[in-house]
Amino acid sequence: MSIRVGDAAEAPSFPRAARALLGNTQLRQNVRRATEVIRNRRARVVGELSDWEQLRQAGHEIKQHTLQYLDFYLEQFEEACTRAGGQVHWARDADEANAIILSILGARQAREVIKVKTMTSDEIGLNHALEAAGITPYETDLADLIVQLGDDRPSHIVVPALHRNRMEVRDIFLRKMHLRELGDKPEDLTNAARAYLREKFLRVGVAISGANFAVAETGSVCVVESEGNGRMCVSLPEVLITLVGIEKVIPRFEDLEVFLQTLPRSATGERMNPYNSIWTGIVPGDGPQEFHVVLLDNGRTKVLADTESRETLDCIRCGACLNACPVYRQTGGHAYGSMYSGPIGAILTPQLQSLEHSESLPYASSLCGACYEVCPVKINIPEILLHLRAKVTAAGDAPFEERVGMEAAAFVFEDPDMLALAQKLSRIAQKPFERDGVIRHLPGMLSGWTAFRDLTPIPKQSFREWWNERESQRGDQ
C-alpha cells in the first residue's frame, strides 16, 4: 500500500516549519487580512439563519449515518452511476488512483488535461504522476493557477493562494504567461487568467475534477464553485474523470438541501456560491460522452475504523476552521506540511498517513475550540486532537523530554504523599529562577517549556497544606 498525503511524510515538523514562517511578515499580513475578511462575511450570513444550529446538526447526522453504512452507499452510487453511463473505478491508495487515471489518458493518447480544483488530486500527487508521463496538467481555479505557475504550495483549503498579494501574483503571471505588461489590480490579474485559460477550456479534450458530493441514490456528482472553471471542466471536454474520496458520498439527493446551505456560507461567506454543477452519468448531446469516477480510499478506511475520530471524515472542506484558528492565522497553511492545513489538517493528515510521519500536527493547536464552534458538520476537532495526542504518546512518538516528563508526572500525581513532596522540592528548586514573581527561564530539558511562555511559580502553600493548617487551627479553637 502506498498511502500518502502529497509529500507530507517528508515535511518538517510543525514547530520547525512554523518558526520559519513566523519570520515572513508579508505572508503573515496576507493571511491575517484574508482570514479576517472571510470570517466577517461568514459571521454575517450565518447570523442570518435562525436555523443554523439545526442545519449543522442535520449535516453531522447525515454524515455519521453515511459512514455507518458506507459500503452500502458506495455500491449504490456505483450502480446508479453505471446505469447512467458512467464508469466507476476503485483505488485503494494513491498509486492505484494515479495508475487508473493514467491508463484512461493513455487510451486517449491525451497530452494535456484541464483540472478543476481537487485537493484529493494533490493528496495522491497526481500532477507529478501526469508530468512524469509527459502529460501537462492545467490548473484552472484562479488560486490553484497562481500556486501552479508560482511553483508554490496551497496554503488554504478554499483559497489556496491566500498567502500571495496582488504584486506577487502579478509578477508570477508576467513571468509565466509571457506577457509584456500587466496591471496589478485584481481585475487585471483575473482578466489575464481568463484569457490564458479560455483557449485551453475550448481546446483540451480531457478534464479531471474532484467532487463535493456524490449522491448514492441517483449516481449524481455535485461540484461547488465560483469562477465557472468548474462548469467549463465538467461540461466542455469529451472525457471527464472525477476523483472522489469515499467519504464524499451522501445517501440521497435531498441531503444536498443541508450542505448547499452550510458549505457556501462557511467557505466563502456567501448565501450561495455562484455556480453548482450537478450531473448524472452521460447526457447524449450535452457535455462529456465518456465519464469516469475514481473512488479513492488512501487511508480513509483507517480513519473510519477508529470510532473516536471517525467524524474527521464528516469534513466538507469548507475551511471555516482555518479562518477561525488562532494558530493558523499566525502561521498560514504551509507549516502544516500538507494540502490539508489548519485544525482539520492537524487531525486529517496524521490519520490518513501513519502517525509517525506527522506526530507534531496534533500539537499544532491551543485547543481553544473555535474550530468546533464554526464547523458546519460539528466535527469535535479539539477532542480528536486530544485523542491523537494520546495515541502519539502511547506509541512512544512524543518528544523524549515530554514523554519522560509526562511519565514522571503520572507517577507523582498518583500518590498524594509523593505530590506533597514534589511540591515542597519544587518550591526550593525554583527559587534561583524566580524574578519578580515570574519564572522566565528554566534550565536543561525544561527550557523548551519556558522558551515560549512565562511560568507562575508554585505558591508558598499548596491547597492541601492550607486545608490541613485551617483544620488544625479550627481544632485548636
Add this chain to the structure above:
Amino acid sequence: MNERSEMLEGIRRAIGSRGSDRESDYASIRRGYHQALPIDLPECVHLFVDRLHDYDATVHFCPVEGIAATVAAVLSGRRKHSLLVPPQLPPDWMPSNFEFIRDTGLSYGHIDRSEGVLTGCAIAIAATGTIVLRHSAGEGRRALTLIPDYHLCVVFEHQIVGTVPEGIRLMSEFGRAPITTISGPSATADIEMTRIKGVHGPRTLDVILVA
C-alpha cells in the same frame, strides 16, 4: 480478490457492528431546519430581486405579453444585435429587429464569438437569489449558457420558490438531466479577497422577471 471487493471488505471491517437497520437509522436524522419561508409569493419575488441586486445582476420586469419588447429594450441598452438561443426557445420571446441564432450543435468557437445568449430557466430560489437550469430544449445545453460573456435569462414569478430545501425537492424530480445553479455572475475573491465579477462564466447576467 480485486481492489473493489478488498476496499468494500476493509470498509465493512472498519465499521464493525451496526446498531439499527439503515432505513430506520436514516429516518432518525433530525431535520429541524426550515423547509419553507413564512412569506407569500409577492414577498418571495421581492426577496429574489433583492438577492439578484446583491449579486450585481440587473432585473427587468414585464407582463407575459411584454417579453419580446423587454428583450428588445434590454438588448438595445446593452448595444447587442445578435444572440444565441436554445433550440426550443418560445418564438414570441424574440423581437423581430434582432438576430437570434438557434444552437443546433454550434462549435465552441462559434459560441465563444457570440454576443451572448437568451434562455429560460427551470426554477429559481428566492432566499439565495439562485437561477436553476436543467438544460432542457428551452434552456440549452450546458456550453450555451457558459461560454458566452453575456446571459439574458427569463424567469417567471411562478417558477420562484422560497428556500433551498424547496428548490432541491423540485430538482430531485429532474431525473438524469444535468443541473446548473447560478447565483449571480461568475466571480472570484482569490486575490486579496477582493470580489471580482466575471472570471470564466458570463460576466454579465440580466434577468427579465415575468409577472
